[in-house]
Amino acid sequence: MSSRQSIKYSTELTTITMRTAIYTNTEAMIDDHKHQLPGQKTLVEAKFKNFVIV
Incomplete structure (x- = not known):
């Protein structure tokens, strides 16, 4: 495996x-969210x- 292929593979894995x-x-x-009150949407x-x- 060339270093270029290796970089491509690790990028895909990431x-x-x-x-x-x-x-x-x-x-x-x-x-x-199911357990939150309506005013707490900002947390999500x-x-x-x-x-x-990516």
Whole structure:
């Protein structure tokens, strides 16, 4: 495996890992959201700002 292929592979793996983290956190946030009062929506919105989708 050349270094260029290696970099491409590790970049793809990182992207997959990040997307998995986003999905997992989104599910957790939806669960959290079910237990929140209407005025607390800002907590969920604030959490979304921490993620960058590649």
